[in-house]
Amino acid sequence: MVIATGVAARLPNVAGQDLEGVFCLRDLSDAVAIKRFIQEGRVKRASIIGAGFIALEMCEAFKSVGLETKIIHRGELPMQNLGEDFGRKILTVIKDNGVEFLPDRKIEAFEGGRENGLLIHTNEERLDTDLILIGIGVLPQVTLASEAGVSMGPTGAIAVNDHMQTNFPFVYSAGDCCETYHRISRKPVHVPLGDVANKQGYVAGANIGGQDLSFPGVLGSFCCKIFDWELAATGLGESVARELGLDVHSVTIEAGNKPEGFSGAHPLWLRLVADKRAGRLIGAQAIGGEGAVSRVNLLAAALTGGLTLGEIANLDLAYAPPFSSARDPVHIAAQQLLK
Amino acid sequence: MVIATGVAARLPNVAGQDLEGVFCLRDLSDAVAIKRFIQEGRVKRASIIGAGFIALEMCEAFKSVGLETKIIHRGELPMQNLGEDFGRKILTVIKDNGVEFLPDRKIEAFEGGRENGLLIHTNEERLDTDLILIGIGVLPQVTLASEAGVSMGPTGAIAVNDHMQTNFPFVYSAGDCCETYHRISRKPVHVPLGDVANKQGYVAGANIGGQDLSFPGVLGSFCCKIFDWELAATGLGESVARELGLDVHSVTIEAGNKPEGFSGAHPLWLRLVADKRAGRLIGAQAIGGEGAVSRVNLLAAALTGGLTLGEIANLDLAYAPPFSSARDPVHIAAQQLLK
Numbered sequence: 001m002v003i004a005t006g007v008a009a010r011l012p013n014v015a016g017q018d019l020e021g022v023f024c025l026r027d028l029s030d031a032v033a034i035k036r037f038i039q040e041g042r043v044k045r046a047s048i049i050g051a052g053f054i055a056l057e058m059c060e061a062f063k064s065v066g067l068e069t070k071i072i073h074r075g076e077l078p079m080q081n082l083g084e085d086f087g088r089k090i091l092t093v094i095k096d097n098g099v100e101f102l103p104d105r106k107i108e109a110f111e112g113g114r115e116n117g118l119l120i121h122t123n124e125e126r127l128d129t130d131l132i133l134i135g136i137g138v139l140p141q142v143t144l145a146s147e148a149g150v151s152m153g154p155t156g157a158i159a160v161n162d163h164m165q166t167n168f169p170f171v172y173s174a175g176d177c178c179e180t181y182h183r184i185s186r187k188p189v190h191v192p193l194g195d196v197a198n199k200q201g202y203v204a205g206a207n208i209g210g211q212d213l214s215f216p217g218v219l220g221s222f223c224c225k226i227f228d229w230e231l232a233a234t235g236l237g238e239s240v241a242r243e244l245g246l247d248v249h250s251v252t253i254e255a256g257n258k259p260e261g262f263s264g265a266h267p268l269w270l271r272l273v274a275d276k277r278a279g280r281l282i283g284a285q286a287i288g289g290e291g292a293v294s295r296v297n298l299l300a301a302a303l304t305g306g307l308t309l310g311e312i313a314n315l316d317l318a319y320a321p322p323f324s325s326a327r328d329p330v331h332i333a334a335q336q337l338l339k
Numbered sequence: 340m341v342i343a344t345g346v347a348a349r350l351p352n353v354a355g356q357d358l359e360g361v362f363c364l365r366d367l368s369d370a371v372a373i374k375r376f377i378q379e380g381r382v383k384r385a386s387i388i389g390a391g392f393i394a395l396e397m398c399e400a401f402k403s404v405g406l407e408t409k410i411i412h413r414g415e416l417p418m419q420n421l422g423e424d425f426g427r428k429i430l431t432v433i434k435d436n437g438v439e440f441l442p443d444r445k446i447e448a449f450e451g452g453r454e455n456g457l458l459i460h461t462n463e464e465r466l467d468t469d470l471i472l473i474g475i476g477v478l479p480q481v482t483l484a485s486e487a488g489v490s491m492g493p494t495g496a497i498a499v500n501d502h503m504q505t506n507f508p509f510v511y512s513a514g515d516c517c518e519t520y521h522r523i524s525r526k527p528v529h530v531p532l533g534d535v536a537n538k539q540g541y542v543a544g545a546n547i548g549g550q551d552l553s554f555p556g557v558l559g560s561f562c563c564k565i566f567d568w569e570l571a572a573t574g575l576g577e578s579v580a581r582e583l584g585l586d587v588h589s590v591t592i593e594a595g596n597k598p599e600g601f602s603g604a605h606p607l608w609l610r611l612v613a614d615k616r617a618g619r620l621i622g623a624q625a626i627g628g629e630g631a632v633s634r635v636n637l638l639a640a641a642l643t644g645g646l647t648l649g650e651i652a653n654l655d656l657a658y659a660p661p662f663s664s665a666r667d668p669v670h671i672a673a674q675q676l677l678k
Binding site: 305 | 392559638645
């Protein structure tokens, strides 16, 4: 048996969250419903609760169909787990694209408003809107598994071994409903992302079919596109690493994604986090133009191989001016952190 | 002392190679001279001798200023070291962009033609043209070093150790004039590329300044842009690996660089070459739309880390639909080669 029950959208647990016009974005049917609701023509204003990557991707989607769009967030900055500096850059990007950002807000209730509109009650104000999108995360759907006696891990998702087996060896689990292993922190984590689910499903299926495959775990890699910017991260952020008791240092550099004058040239900010004693990379985050994601992906491969900063400073990357400078931002950052 | 005498363009050693209108492209002054010669207005037809990456980049440059452009090559296909299949794709790209390709030609002489034009004599025909660009490779400039008693390596370039020292410990060498070490073939190679020169110079300078840095060598990574296509390679190609006596196998897949419908979606062909017994990657080549270079770069990091195909099939890359599919071409190729 394979348990692949996925996740459900987390809800703020306030009055009015079932009103017409209040959506979450969990699967294709949600997307279709949102699109249809907008096409009915009464929607001029969209309000997004949350400031993670679903919120950021959706504010671009709402702006692209001409909606007046705001993000309402309990914290001070979007994507704050990437650090205050990167959070401020993201804030600038969304503001420059005409999205309003309301920080430090607590949602108290949703209410039907005038002329088929909606009202959002926060700790600060009442906001008129036509559509509410809740994007505050997801929760593993584990009621069935739990009632059947399947063990949960510390994250609240289904515990599995590297063969994707639960505590019952003939009951497998894969995808967003189960935990995985973080290769750098060496702890169980819940990373409900499609690419991870895909690999877990492959490993579970191969093992059920008689092969002997292991899923080695994740680095917590993710990325998202925010208007014409790219944002990506892999491994551990500096503050998470410190919370885990690791002795780390980091460097953040600004560099061009390619030489000035080439099509798509745009600044890029890259942060490397390394273990101080071993000099080994433990995480990287990037934000900027085209190529932020590709730098993080090559650093994800470097992380998997346990490369030191010295090895990263000398990585033999394919170089030509339309793609990069002779010293890539990755080289520059590693050299700076080595100093 | 540091010997950094670089390379000179290789010439075909035929009559007329010093005629006005015959160029090579070694440094900025060559580029300025070519541009000026074209701007004088008599140039309508450009002929490129060679079909490596300088030739491919320059045919795009010539087409972009409206010149009738042909490539004259001694071999059958451009970039033939990447395999016949990739060579055929490159040929299609340049032909689709209006570049004529004349294969299997031996250059016999250049001659001044009518109305300030030029004539190229090949083993097959006489060709009228206005500008000739020779792009058949480079030779290390080592006369000075050689006469001073500095040792050359088997490639004909200056032999250096990992600290960039020649046979005289206080004489360093860096850049295109010296050899380097290929991390996969474990042999000396001559790789006259700007990014390698840059890293070698850094290591030489640091050691001269009292540090103790090693240059770990190269993977032979390179890339180039051909019109709107990308081409990249790292590590060993299959035939080179076989010539070195390695027991290798390979897979070539066609996959989308990103999901259909996203801006920039384009097919991409990726070849992985692996050691059969150890299951370890030893090389990768890619050609296609946006993202061919970035896949090769993450595989360059994987090569540096000695990753196995199993590790590559499960690499935790940052995934979002504007950038890739949940199963990236890299995962698909590694999984296929594992079967």
